[in-house]
Amino acid sequence: MTAENHVVTVDPRGVATVVLNRPEVHNAFDDALIAALTASFKRLGADGRVRAVVVRGNGKSFSAGGDLHWMRRMATYSDEENVADGLRLAEMFQALNELPKPTVAVVHGNCFAGGTGLVASSDIAIAAEDATFAISEVRLGLAPATISPYVVAAMGMRNARRFFLTGERFDGRMAKAIGLVHETVPAAELDAALERFLAALLAGAPAAQGRTKQIIADVVDRPITEPLIALTARRIAEARASDEARDGLAAFFEKRKPKWRT
Numbered sequence: 001m002t003a004e005n006h007v008v009t010v011d012p013r014g015v016a017t018v019v020l021n022r023p024e025v026h027n028a029f030d031d032a033l034i035a036a037l038t039a040s041f042k043r044l045g046a047d048g049r050v051r052a053v054v055v056r057g058n059g060k061s062f063s064a065g066g067d068l069h070w071m072r073r074m075a076t077y078s079d080e081e082n083v084a085d086g087l088r089l090a091e092m093f094q095a096l097n098e099l100p101k102p103t104v105a106v107v108h109g110n111c112f113a114g115g116t117g118l119v120a121s122s123d124i125a126i127a128a129e130d131a132t133f134a135i136s137e138v139r140l141g142l143a144p145a146t147i148s149p150y151v152v153a154a155m156g157m158r159n160a161r162r163f164f165l166t167g168e169r170f171d172g173r174m175a176k177a178i179g180l181v182h183e184t185v186p187a188a189e190l191d192a193a194l195e196r197f198l199a200a201l202l203a204g205a206p207a208a209q210g211r212t213k214q215i216i217a218d219v220v221d222r223p224i225t226e227p228l229i230a231l232t233a234r235r236i237a238e239a240r241a242s243d244e245a246r247d248g249l250a251a252f253f254e255k256r257k258p259k260w261r262t
Helices: 031-046 068-074 079-097 114-121 148-166 172-177 187-202 206-219 226-240 243-254
Strands: 006-010 015-020 052-057 103-107 110-112 124-128 132-134 169-171 183-185
Touching: 006 031, 015 031, 031 052, 031 079, 052 187, 068 079, 079 114, 103 114, 103 187, 110 114, 114 124, 114 148, 124 172, 124 187, 132 172, 169 172, 172 183, 183 187, 206 226, 206 243
Parallel strands: 015 052, 052 103, 103 124, 110 132, 124 183
Antiparallel strands: 006 015, 132 169
């Protein structure tokens, strides 16, 4: 599917690639792109053909975050209109974060402000070593609000205090050191690194991966209590009874590939 502001393709393996396509503004998002990405993330999550979703940027940058012309326009709107607009932006990050398929962000060039929200909302993030990151809202008199649940979860509160408050720029190596991305490589090797991750993801069972993402969401930051223990017992019981588990275990003993890999 092609849209003016983003492009979505699905390859024969079931790997969907979502490319932000506003290179003239370094893939900054405005209200139209936010709505389009939210719809695409939800559609891909519901598409049974899709095994994984990759998020990339066209042109020189991954994403410069929010479009400054759009934000300047929104500053003149009413409080009610601004809250509604903020909710739509938050919904975009939520749609990517909760997408029930593995997601991978591939970062090159600049990744600023809301762009880091897309990175932190993805399951896996790969960046070029020379990519430039910044959570720069405070330098514009703004605040990194809608991205904060995801970016703080990725880099931790201590690092968030530094980089949210200074708005300073940092490279891919620093992004890896603080947990915002998982791996950094020279820019020329980004595609090869992506393929390594996709090979590992496609070896897993699709429904099991969706179930695993839900388990992570269920247990994060919760005390280990009887209700949580009961929930995890229920989740393993459901997994054991699934068609994927039956086939996966049979494939192991029969020394063959499971159905999702054939």
